[in-house]
Amino acid sequence: MPKTMHMMQNLIPKAIQIDILYSFVIIICSLMIYFATKKLYELSGHKGIKYFRQAFLFFAIVYLFRSSIQVIVSYLGRGGILDISQKTFGVLSLFLFIYASSIAVFYLLYSVMYKKWDSESKIIPAFHIIAVIVAIISTSYKTASIILGLQIILFLFLAITTFISYKDSKKKSKKHSMYIIYFLIFIFFLLNIVDIITPNFLGLQLLIYLASTFLFLLILYKVLRKIGN
Amino acid sequence: MAKRNKLEIIKDILEIIQFNHNSVKPTPLLRKSNLSSTRFKEYYKEMLEKEFIKETTNKGSKLIQITDKGNLFLEKYQTIINFIDEFEL
Numbered sequence: 001m002p003k004t005m006h007m008m009q010n011l012i013p014k015a016i017q018i019d020i021l022y023s024f025v026i027i028i029c030s031l032m033i034y035f036a037t038k039k040l041y042e043l044s045g046h047k048g049i050k051y052f053r054q055a056f057l058f059f060a061i062v063y064l065f066r067s068s069i070q071v072i073v074s075y076l077g078r079g080g081i082l083d084i085s086q087k088t089f090g091v092l093s094l095f096l097f098i099y100a101s102s103i104a105v106f107y108l109l110y111s112v113m114y115k116k117w118d119s120e121s122k123i124i125p126a127f128h129i130i131a132v133i134v135a136i137i138s139t140s141y142k143t144a145s146i147i148l149g150l151q152i153i154l155f156l157f158l159a160i161t162t163f164i165s166y167k168d169s170k171k172k173s174k175k176h177s178m179y180i181i182y183f184l185i186f187i188f189f190l191l192n193i194v195d196i197i198t199p200n201f202l203g204l205q206l207l208i209y210l211a212s213t214f215l216f217l218l219i220l221y222k223v224l225r226k227i228g229n
Numbered sequence: 230m231a232k233r234n235k236l237e238i239i240k241d242i243l244e245i246i247q248f249n250h251n252s253v254k255p256t257p258l259l260r261k262s263n264l265s266s267t268r269f270k271e272y273y274k275e276m277l278e279k280e281f282i283k284e285t286t287n288k289g290s291k292l293i294q295i296t297d298k299g300n301l302f303l304e305k306y307q308t309i310i311n312f313i314d315e316f317e318l
Contacts, residue, residue: 033231037312043302044236044309046277048318112317169317178317 022209023067027033029216032059033223047120051111059216065097069196095139097196098147100155102131105189107157108182112165113170117152135148144197159183181215188212238243238264238272240306242297243281252285 007094041049071159072090110117117123134154138147166179191208233241245261259269276282281299285292293299293302312318 010238040309040312043305044297044311046236046313046318048308048313048316052316052318139299178315222315226315227308 013074016070018071018209020067022213023063023070023090025213026063027060027215029220030056030063034060036223047114048111051107051114055104055108055111058100058107062097062101062104065093065100066192069093069097090176096192097133099131099135099140101189101193102134103127105154105158105186106119106131108185109161112179112182113161116165116186147197148194151190151193155186158186161187173199181219184211184215187229188215231285231304236309237271238262239276239281239307242272243295243303246295247303251294252287255291258293262272267284302310 033055037049037053040046041053069090073154074094110127115122134150137150140145162179162183166183169179186210188211191204193211195205195208242258242262245258249257255273257267260274261268264272273282276299277284279298281297281298281302282293285294
């Protein structure tokens, strides 16, 4: 084994190595989805495709911040991000992580709901305002219960809206397998935030990583199969 | 007959031009597209902006032709529709 590789392994704890690897896989999947759908969007100008792509671009950003937060936590040797959030970089990373993760799921939701929610010019700025407010409250109070409470409210909004849309699509006897995948992404979005606030939440970390990775790989597979790449 | 969506209308207009050996005058294109004059103008403008079609002149009369990008749209149309359908977009 090369000497530098051996040094890296000694410097970075195994749990963080797994975390970085997990984030790396999600970032690659998200960016592949984003770039693979570029041509389809350029040709069609379809709003659904536009927000679907942007959701995955934001997922890539989220996981970039996620891994940076984990590295900060590991180097400072503290219990979690909330302990180090007084430090400028910690606050900034947490703020951007919560903002980007809210925007990612909002965009994913909007990609399936844009036909029903007509006024794009009002809804998109509203999403950004909500995401900023959630991020400001989360970084100001720095308590796990407040952050979790906000994320649970957000999750309930996403879950209920997706469920209503799923019911409507069932009435029209359309296929609806993607709603289940989107619903699962919303669940894992919540679990990923729980995981970063309270590291190794209920000892389910590895399960959350595996399930999230499976979901992103499944979506990537579906995208590439449909596009024919 | 079900209402056509935007992408379907663009595809239909491009197919009309293609069917007419890639050269058609605006008036027959409007007639064959089954759109009102106002809606046709909207689509026409958008297709020019997206560079799916181009205007040429032959013996003083305006002709409409499909561009390479327009042909690519026709080629990828079914992929786009399948993608939108698959992801419920």
